[in-house]
Amino acid sequence: MTEVPELTVENLTVRFAGIVALDAVSFAVAPGTLHAVIGPNGAGKSTCFNVLSGVYRATSGRVTFGGHELTSMAPHKVGELGIARTFQNLALSPMLTVEDNLMTGRHRLMRSGFVRSGLRWPSAVREERLHRDRAREIAEFAGIGKKLAHPVGALPYGDQKRVELARALCGEPRLLMLDEPVAGMNATERHEMAELIVTVRESLGISILLVEHDMGLVMRLADHVTVLDFGRLIASGTPAEVQNDPEVLRAYLGEEAAS
Amino acid sequence: MTRFIELLINGLSLGSVYALIALGFVVIFRATEVVNFAHASLLLLGGYVTAVLHADLGFVGALAVGVLAAAAVGALIELVLLRRAKAPRQVVAIATIGIDIVLMAELSRRLGTQVLSLGDPWREKVVTIGGITVAQTRIAALVVAAILIGLFLLAFKYTSWGVSMRAVAEDSETSALMGIRLGRISMSAWAVAGALAAVAAVFITAFPTPGLDRTSSIAALKAFPAAILGGLDSVTGALVGGLLIGVTEALVGGYQNDLTFLGRGLGDVAPYVVMIAILLVRPSGLFGTREVSRV
Amino acid sequence: MSKLRYLPLLLLLLPPFYLDLFWLQAGLFVMAAAIGAIGLNLLTGSTGQLSMGHSFFLAVGAYGYVYFAGESDEHLVGLGLPPVVAIVCAVVLAGLAGLAFSPIAGRLSGVYLGIASLALIFIGQHVLFNVHDVTGGYNGRAVPPLEIFGFTFDNSGDVAPFGIPFGGLEKLWFVGLILLGVSALFALGVLRSRPGRAMNLIRDQQTAAGVIGIPVARTRAAVFTLSSMYAGLGGVLLALTFQRAVPDYFGMLLALDYLAMIVIGGLGSVTGAIVGATFVTLLPQLLTRYSDSLPLVSPPGTGGVSPADAARYLYGAAVVGIVLFLPAGLRGLRIPSLTPRKETTP
Numbered sequence A: 001m002t003e004v005p006e007l008t009v010e011n012l013t014v015r016f017a018g019i020v021a022l023d024a025v026s027f028a029v030a031p032g033t034l035h036a037v038i039g040p041n042g043a044g045k046s047t048c049f050n051v052l053s054g055v056y057r058a059t060s061g062r063v064t065f066g067g068h069e070l071t072s073m074a075p076h077k078v079g080e081l082g083i084a085r086t087f088q089n090l091a092l093s094p095m096l097t098v099e100d101n102l103m104t105g106r107h108r109l110m111r112s113g114f115v116r117s118g119l120r121w122p123s124a125v126r127e128e129r130l131h132r133d134r135a136r137e138i139a140e141f142a143g144i145g146k147k148l149a150h151p152v153g154a155l156p157y158g159d160q161k162r163v164e165l166a167r168a169l170c171g172e173p174r175l176l177m178l179d180e181p182v183a184g185m186n187a188t189e190r191h192e193m194a195e196l197i198v199t200v201r202e203s204l205g206i207s208i209l210l211v212e213h214d215m216g217l218v219m220r221l222a223d224h225v226t227v228l229d230f231g232r233l234i235a236s237g238t239p240a241e242v243q244n245d246p247e248v249l250r251a252y253l254g255e256e257a258a259s
Numbered sequence B: 001m002t003r004f005i006e007l008l009i010n011g012l013s014l015g016s017v018y019a020l021i022a023l024g025f026v027v028i029f030r031a032t033e034v035v036n037f038a039h040a041s042l043l044l045l046g047g048y049v050t051a052v053l054h055a056d057l058g059f060v061g062a063l064a065v066g067v068l069a070a071a072a073v074g075a076l077i078e079l080v081l082l083r084r085a086k087a088p089r090q091v092v093a094i095a096t097i098g099i100d101i102v103l104m105a106e107l108s109r110r111l112g113t114q115v116l117s118l119g120d121p122w123r124e125k126v127v128t129i130g131g132i133t134v135a136q137t138r139i140a141a142l143v144v145a146a147i148l149i150g151l152f153l154l155a156f157k158y159t160s161w162g163v164s165m166r167a168v169a170e171d172s173e174t175s176a177l178m179g180i181r182l183g184r185i186s187m188s189a190w191a192v193a194g195a196l197a198a199v200a201a202v203f204i205t206a207f208p209t210p211g212l213d214r215t216s217s218i219a220a221l222k223a224f225p226a227a228i229l230g231g232l233d234s235v236t237g238a239l240v241g242g243l244l245i246g247v248t249e250a251l252v253g254g255y256q257n258d259l260t261f262l263g264r265g266l267g268d269v270a271p272y273v274v275m276i277a278i279l280l281v282r283p284s285g286l287f288g289t290r291e292v293s294r295v
Numbered sequence C: 001m002s003k004l005r006y007l008p009l010l011l012l013l014l015p016p017f018y019l020d021l022f023w024l025q026a027g028l029f030v031m032a033a034a035i036g037a038i039g040l041n042l043l044t045g046s047t048g049q050l051s052m053g054h055s056f057f058l059a060v061g062a063y064g065y066v067y068f069a070g071e072s073d074e075h076l077v078g079l080g081l082p083p084v085v086a087i088v089c090a091v092v093l094a095g096l097a098g099l100a101f102s103p104i105a106g107r108l109s110g111v112y113l114g115i116a117s118l119a120l121i122f123i124g125q126h127v128l129f130n131v132h133d134v135t136g137g138y139n140g141r142a143v144p145p146l147e148i149f150g151f152t153f154d155n156s157g158d159v160a161p162f163g164i165p166f167g168g169l170e171k172l173w174f175v176g177l178i179l180l181g182v183s184a185l186f187a188l189g190v191l192r193s194r195p196g197r198a199m200n201l202i203r204d205q206q207t208a209a210g211v212i213g214i215p216v217a218r219t220r221a222a223v224f225t226l227s228s229m230y231a232g233l234g235g236v237l238l239a240l241t242f243q244r245a246v247p248d249y250f251g252m253l254l255a256l257d258y259l260a261m262i263v264i265g266g267l268g269s270v271t272g273a274i275v276g277a278t279f280v281t282l283l284p285q286l287l288t289r290y291s292d293s294l295p296l297v298s299p300p301g302t303g304g305v306s307p308a309d310a311a312r313y314l315y316g317a318a319v320v321g322i323v324l325f326l327p328a329g330l331r332g333l334r335i336p337s338l339t340p341r342k343e344t345t346p
Helices: A045-052 A075-081 A098-105 A112-117 A122-141 A157-170 A185-206 A214-222 A239-243 A246-258 B002-032 B039-082 B089-111 B136-158 B161-170 B171-177 B182-205 B216-221 B223-230 B235-254 B256-262 B266-281 C001-013 C021-046 C055-067 C083-100 C102-107 C111-116 C117-131 C168-191 C192-206 C208-210 C214-240 C253-263 C270-289 C307-325
Strands: A008-014 A019-029 A034-038 A058-067 A083-085 A177-178 A207-211 A223-227 A232-237 B126-129 B132-134
Touching: A008 A045, A008 A239, A008 C001, A019 A034, A019 A045, A019 C001, A019 C111, A034 A045, A045 A083, A045 A177, A045 A207, A058 A246, A075 C208, A083 C208, A098 A122, A098 A157, A098 B182, A098 C192, A098 C208, A112 A122, A112 A177, A112 B182, A112 C192, A122 A157, A157 A177, A157 A185, A157 C083, A157 C102, A185 A214, A214 A239, A223 A239, A223 A246, A232 A239, A232 A246, A232 B002, B002 B039, B002 B132, B002 B136, B002 B182, B002 B223, B002 B235, B039 B089, B039 B182, B039 B216, B039 B223, B039 C307, B089 C001, B089 C111, B089 C253, B089 C307, B126 B136, B136 B161, B136 B182, B136 B235, B161 B171, B161 B182, B171 B182, B182 B216, B216 B223, B223 B235, B223 C117, B235 B256, B235 B266, B256 B266, B266 C102, B266 C111, B266 C117, C001 C168, C021 C055, C021 C168, C021 C192, C021 C214, C021 C253, C021 C270, C055 C083, C055 C117, C055 C214, C083 C102, C083 C214, C102 C111, C102 C214, C111 C117, C117 C253, C168 C214, C168 C270, C192 C208, C192 C214, C208 C214, C253 C270, C253 C307, C270 C307
Parallel strands: A019 A232, A034 A207, A034 A223, A083 A177, A177 A207
Antiparallel strands: A008 A019, A008 A058, A223 A232, B126 B132
16 A cells, blocks of 8 residues: 555635635645534535535645646546546446446556557556456445446445445545545445545545534544635634534534524 | 639638538537537538429529538437537547548449539530629629528527527526526427538539549538638637638639649638648637636 | 357358359458458557548559559659569558557547547548659549459459359459458457456556556557558458449548448457448448339439439448447447457447
């Protein structure tokens, strides 16, 4: 396992057509910790994720990961640094099997291009075999080892969420970003997913950045919590500290009162 | 200089006709997210119906039937194909190619080697003002296209149809929840697009073009680069794109004797060259919204 | 599963011994179209990138071969290279043409690329009609016959296995089979490994593909280049079969035919491309051959529905019908035991 660097976000600002989605937000994810970003709807959590993974451009500010500046990178360059993410609305290839979907996660670790694959070059065949073995291991680990040959589109929702997570793990990331991993799940599924996340963290020693609405889950799992509201950082600290922060209470209660 | 002004007027006139076609194309794309590859054959259909009937019904009557026919076929495509197809929109777009193949085969068979007149009242008459000579058809095209586009923009902005149309383009799910009937909106988009194409057929085939023949659809196809260089989902883009393509074609065609080193028939190719040049700089067109993918 | 299921493919070796020239030529057209359609299906079916410019690359292949293999005379130019070298050069040339389009092919997605690629047809036709020296202009140009190690693919009658004299088409049949087989296997290899999975993910989830570490634009451009090389090879075989290359043939209608092929056969599948190419290519030939005995179809030139028209109605309607009712294409109707174990579908 290569060393996990720190992810630092400094004064990150994102504007869309005049709307400020993120306003000078700063935080850092210490190596090997589970860091949660929470906040009411529209707080800028997803925007933050999209900037970190290179999907959106930052208007200003810096994001660095082990000496690399991420804000000006194309998405696939960010992926190459060992930053993997899951998507809130599943982003899998529905007609491909679970195994092939996981193999897309290993794309960055493989080398065979069109020519060697087309000609079934021995090095390409060997590489394919090695990586399939590893993808199957990860599938076992994520609890979908028995469904490798199923097309993803035919799986229940909870399993599709697991495939998302497993695909991200297939990239052997140093930083794993989870975008609402338990959204839309029932209590049992939530519990199982939470256990899986704990296992990932304990056995792989990687950093995890988590966006989640389920407060119970966040408070139980996170080492550190950053709270956003209307694009601004309103609190940061351990789960216990954040829970008692008056600003946070106002942001959440305010939202409840309005709804 | 006179020649330049003449060419410019012809180009703007031609461009306004392309804009008319491209507008329908964009309306369909906004309402249904489907690119209608059968658009040129809808135009040919409207033109053919007008050409066949004008001797009996007079120009205006024949054109009315032609417009209705193209609108009806547009609506029919929506009803039969778009509403039922569960395939991704991209695959539905390819299915419109199937419709194009059938319509085009039938119309070309009926046309054979004929060149038909649509019976427009302007014929070969020209107007000369201050030494500048312009065909009446070119002026008529400008006026008619300007009126139709103006009406369309007013409807798009102020009528409930236009508001629904824009709402659907923004977010069809929410619009449906708010009570907008998606089926009706999408069908009307196809009908309007068909009607606009049929009107455009008159000016695509009028003087100085000899008339409607099986290659008329090639001319209609130039609305495709017009639509995409403006931005496939932008009404403004369709108008600007149409004019740009029209002017380019007229100028390059007019000065092609000075450009013979590039080969003959350059006017027909120039629109595509312009399109590529613009897409190289702006992949989503001049006014298109950059694809922001939701993740 | 046993390899025996591939045994029926050996039947494809028989036609030159039994069929007349009409059917041999039709079969070769099918093979050429199938090679082109496999390439288009890699691009459109598997990567989700529409192209209306496929016929341009067929033309580059066909005329590339004619130019590299042909001899110069007072009207035409040619390099007079050995035909095998000319084939390789023609395919490479088609690939370079595709590569040159990569700033567009890489950055535009889906239908946007479809419309932009119309430019290739019109610019291509303009060039073909104006470069008389190479293409022969409106009337086209004769195609030099294939020659492999001094063994010429013409009607010289020097080969007669089992007492059956083999002419150009008989010999070409085997070359066509080999080219198609290699093309199909190569495409399957691509689809079943790293690049194929990346292509599918770009089609299904473009953003996710980028985030996972797949360079989206570069992959799209690479697939476009590969698909142009397939078209180039298809074009070479087409020219060899036709023995004459005419610019007019490589227009918009041909591009639409190829799109029809892949939809009818099944998007994203190699088998589908071959099935679709067979359907679209053989249909007009069958209707022409049997126009006398078919109702509603009249021989060409009599004013009624000609076989070519009838074929267009049928496969145009087939495209619409298949999108509506049979999303996996004709391949979806397959006999289970004949299907390859794994193929990607959209």
